[in-house]
Amino acid sequence: MSKPEPQSRSAYRHFREITTRWMDNDVYAHVNNVVYYSWFDTVVNGWLLEQKVLDFADSPAVGLVVETGCSYFSSIAFPDLVHAGLRVARLGTSSVRYEVGLFANDNEQASAQGHFVHVYVDRVTRRPVPMPAALRRALEAIQVTP
Numbered sequence: 746m747s748k749p750e751p752q753s754r755s756a757y758r759h760f761r762e763i764t765t766r767w768m769d770n771d772v773y774a775h776v777n778n779v780v781y782y783s784w785f786d787t788v789v790n791g792w793l794l795e796q797k798v799l800d801f802a803d804s805p806a807v808g809l810v811v812e813t814g815c816s817y818f819s820s821i822a823f824p825d826l827v828h829a830g831l832r833v834a835r836l837g838t839s840s841v842r843y844e845v846g847l848f849a850n851d852n853e854q855a856s857a858q859g860h861f862v863h864v865y866v867d868r869v870t871r872r873p874v875p876m877p878a879a880l881r882r883a884l885e886a887i888q889v890t891p
Contacts, residue, residue: 751818751855757830757846758887761788765823775820782813785845785861788829796883806874808841808863815859825849833888839873840864841884 754760763784771777793799793808801807821827830846842862846855865876876884 749816749858752846752858753853753855754828754830754846754848756889757832757844758889759788759792759831761791761829761831763787763827763829765821765825765827767823770823775822776825778815778817781815781817781847781857781859784827784829784847785813785815785843785859788831788845789843789861789863792831792887793880793883798877798880798883804877805868806865806877807868808865808876809871810861811840811864812862813859815857817857818854819849819852819856821847821849821856830855831887833884834860834891836881836884836888838875839866841876 765776769776769780790799799808826849828848830848832844833841834844835842840862842860844860845858847857848854849856864873865880866872867874
């Protein structure tokens with residue numbers, strides 16, 4: 746499998762600014778890889794909350810993360826400002842694949858990019874269910890075509 750090329754900001758439909766923290770750096774003086782995954786979570790769930798399609802307390806269907814991945818291209822370190830780009834790459838009946846690009850400061854090319862897959866399941870049975878219509882409409886607004 747070949748490593749993907751870093752994408753530009755124009756490949757993403759929505760952006761969220763994330764401030765790095767001193768504690769994000771590891772002993773190698775750059776942000777530790779586990780922090781990147783927390784940024785994926787932040788941009789995806791922040792967007793879902795802004796769209797009013799995430800009710801983590803009472804929704805009968807909940808999105809569970811079933812897959813993530815990340816490719817790293819250049820370091821991010823405190824005190825960089827991260828711009829997390831978000832798009833939907835694939836939309837199924839009960840699943841969605843988000844793709845996230847992380848851009849340091851004003852860089853046009855991603856420092857890292859990855860994906861995050863949610864499968865929507867019944868809150869009680871944990872069996873896959875079709876995603877709610879309002880959620881589907883919101884996701885379609887940031888979907889890209891291959």
